[in-house]
Amino acid sequence: MTVKMEFEECLKDSPRFRAAIEAVEGDVSELETRLEKLVKQCNAMLEAGRTYCQSSKSFVNGLRELGCHLSDEPTMGDCLEKFSKKLSIILLAQEELIENTQKTVKMKLQSFVKDDVKRFKDARKEFERSSETLEAALGRNAQAPRGKPHEVEEASQALTHARKSFRSGTLDYVLQINVIESKKKTDLLMAMLSLMETQAAFFQQGHQSLTELEEYRKQLGNEYTQLVLNSARDKRDMEQRHGDIKKKDESYDESILDFSPDAASGIAIEGYLYKRASNAFKTWSRRWFSIQKNQLVYQKKFKEQPTVVVEDLRLCTVKPCAEQERRFCFEVVSPSKSCLLQADSERQQQGWMSAVQNSIASAFQDRREEACSPRERCSSVSAGTINLCMGEQKDYKALEEVQAIPGNCQCCDCGEPGPDWASINLGITLCITCSGIHRSLGVHFSKVRSLTLDSWEPELIKLMCELGNTAINRIYEARIDEITIKKPHPSSPRQDKESWIRSKYVEKKFIHKLPETGRGTPLRRSSARRHRATTQEKLIQRPPIKPKPNRATLARNTGLTPTEIMNSIGSHKDEEEVEDLSGLHPGALLYRSAALQHFPVMADALAHGADVNWVNVAEESKTPLIQAATVNSLAACEFLLQNGANVNQADSNGRGPLHHATILGHTGVVCLFLKRGADYNKKDINQKDPITIAVDSANADIVTLLRLTKMNKEMREMEGGFAQSGDETYQDIFRDFSQMASNNPEKLKRRSADIKTP
Known part of the structure; x- marks a missing residue:
């Protein structure tokens, strides 16, 4: 035990002793204040810990419930289950830590304050009382008169008794001082040591619990890294799809007209349509229609049983209905009944009609695949007619x-x-x-x-x-x-x-980008195709196209090797004309390749953004379609028209593709242009229309085609806006001319000198 004060000093009751007493009393008072504050803080900590443990238990229970909810996802379910178990173990250890802290720290500090400090205070009170009694006895003894022996004796006895009591109280007080000084160290040290041991046990148990998951955490970390990469890729794909959809027309009806007979859900197409009731009121109701299992069905709510409109699409046909006051109507007709439907737009109407027709075709195709070999067909399907098992083959x-x-x-x-x-x-x-x-x-x-x-x-x-x-x-x-x-x-x-x-x-992500520099392989035109362009070259002297120095080479644009390009166009160098198309921008490349009838190069130019109606100012503002017409290439003209070429776009002389085909006597091309809506009344700068040009050149076939087209249009205008696009004779003539132009073009060179202008 550490001796704070010596007992001999207390008997002397010197000023040094009194000063030491005051210093000890001040220390004990400060210690008491700090201990009381520490006990309150410890109590608050314990209460907060209990609250934290309770909230953590609720959180862990939530993790466990979430894991049960995500049990269909093995990674998430297993992760949440394991982590919730380990967190529960750690929470139990934390609760034990709180209880041990309650016992070893709070209770020990409270006991020191309530017991030891209280005994010190009681001893101090006794010391102060005996000190005051001694002071009083000393005063009385000093004041006793010499001539009064009995007073002197009483004063002496009182002083002796007071000194005895003071010595006893002083000794007890000094003992308490020494005891509290010694116990202060042991109790506080024991409390702190117990706290640290409890904390160490808690963290050791938590570390041990989490160490058991170390391998699993590493595995989960690797999975997380892969998930982050997959998520980034999915996000990029979703942003791409989002951008694609935003580029579309914003009308909702156009985003659902995607016919998919092999969809996993079995629904080939679905969307809202108005349906006219078959009752006397003829009311219109908006319903969710779909084509599934070769049936046309609709439903009002998602969970209700679909209502079947057509049980077997093979037994029905679809046609537009223009007799109704409502727009965008079409009718699905079956042997037993017909259903009148209305779409929200013309495009949606066409999409649904096409989907019904494709579903009919798909139903027959499935039936044929089940019953026949791939080359045998027992049915033919058209827009409004179905012939079943009649021996007709497509x-x-x-x-x-x-x-x-x-x-x-x-x-x-x-x-x-x-x-x-x-x-x-x-x-x-x-x-x-x-x-x-x-x-x-x-x-x-x-x-x-x-x-x-x-x-x-x-x-x-x-x-x-x-x-x-x-x-x-x-x-x-x-x-x-x-x-x-x-x-x-x-x-x-x-x-x-x-x-x-x-x-x-x-988005054209996979095509070759156009480099800024480079020289390309010359594009060659074979002697056979050169021969087809002889007439045009005699009539029109074509100046060379000025190349752009910063565009792609032909070989890079097409993705072909130079050998492939040369072999695809001509096989003998001495029979070829070499024309260098390297350095041309896509529009000029399309223009030149149309004249050379090189279809892969034309497709490559369009893929790189060529304007199908590009105008060559250096050659009288001619277009690729005019180039294809002048070389009498039906396929090249068809390719350009299918890709949006304007059949009536004229050059600087006011001549459109039809004028040029008529001048050169390319009957098959004229037939194609007329079928594609070419204007036979359009006049050039010489005020000549194609009919006049054909008559002047004495081309009987072209005159026949032009006059027949003009007569057919006039008849349709007389019959009204709902007339058909042409009678059977008109269609047959054009079909015959198309067959001849493709299979026997030499038969279309017939001329007549006795044709008169109408």
Whole structure:
């Protein structure tokens, strides 16, 4: 025990003793104040700890419940379950820490203040009382008169008794001082040591619990890193899709007209339509229609059972209905009943009608695949007529010729074998899934047609044979090896195919970028094609095009090697004319390649943003369509028209493509332009229209075509706005001219000198 004060000093009661007493009393008083404050703080800490533990328990229970909710996601469910268990163990250890702190710190400090300090205070009071008694006895003893012995004796006895009492109290007080000084150290040290041991035990237990999860945490960290990468990629894809959708027309009806017969949900198309009731009131109701399982159904609410409108789409047809006062109406007719429907827009009306027709075709195709071999068909489907098992077979000329092109036996975008759909402006074949996605892009990107269900004009078949999947993929997938995006396969989800197709044709992510410098391989025109352009070169001397020095080379633009380019156009160098098209910007490249009839280069120019109606100021403001017309290329004209070329755009002489085709006597091209709506009344700067030019050149076939078109239009105008586009004789004549232009063009060189102007 440390001796704070010596007992001999207390008997002397010297000023030094009194000063020491005062110092000790001040220390004890300060210690008491600080201990009381510390006890209050400890109590607040314990209460806050209990509150924290209670809140943490609620939090852990919430984690456990969330884990049960996410049990279908193994990673999240397992993670939450393990972590909640470990946190529960740590919380139990923390509660134990709080209870031990309560016992070892708070109770010990409170006991020191209440017991030891109290005994010190009681001893001090006794010391002060005996000190005052001694002072009084000393005073009385000093004041006792010498002449009064009895008073002196009483004073002496009182002083002796007071001194005895003072010594006893002083000794007890000094003892308490020494005791409290010694116990202050031991009690405080024991309390702090117990607190640290309890804290160490708590943290050690928590560390041990979390160490058991170390391997799992590392594994989870790796999964988290991968999830972050996947999330970033998904976010980028979603932002891309978000941007694609924002670029579309904002009307909601156009975003749902995507026919998908092989959708996982079994719903080929769905959306809102108005339906006219069959009762006497003929009321119109807005319902959610869908085509699923070869049936047309609708429902008012999501959970109610769908109402079947047409039980079997193979037994119905669809047609527009212009007799109603309402707009955008069409009728689905079956043997037992008809259903009158109304869309929100003309485009939605056409989309639904097309979807119904495609569903009818798809239903028959599924039926044929179940009952017949791929080359045998027992039904033919048209826009309004269905012939079942009558021994009629579809003309497969388009399918056979187009699929015979290298690369066309598989879908251009996903590789599914045996595609029977096509994009006529791109010149590629597609499976039915990819064709639906192409249709959703809009006709300004892709025009979809069936190779087996639709009628094919000869020039369209010829155009499809000039291009093909291999040539187009060399353009639109030129950089596929440089990009991490994986091309979909036939079994890929529809979302992956749609994302790929939009990236490929809309955003054009995979085409070669146009470098700023470089020289290209000369483009050559074969002697056979040079011969077809002889007439034009005699009539019109074409000045050379001024190349742009900062544009791409032809070889890089097309993705072809120089050998492939030369072999594709001509095989003998001495029979070729070499024309260098390197350095041309896309518009000029389209213009020159149209004259050379090089379809892959034309497609490449359009892919790089060429204006299909680009005007060459250096050559009388002529367009690529005029170039294709002057070389008598039906397929090139068809390609440009399918990609949006203006059939009536005139040059600086006021002559449109029809004028040039008429001047050069290209009857097949004239027939094509007339079918595509060319203006036969348009006059050039010499005030001559195509009919006058044809009469002057004595071309009987062209005069016949022009006059027949003019007469047919006048008859339709007399019959009113709802007349058909032409009678059967008119259509037959144009069909015959188209067949001749594609198969026997030499028969269209007939001339007559006795044709008179009407």
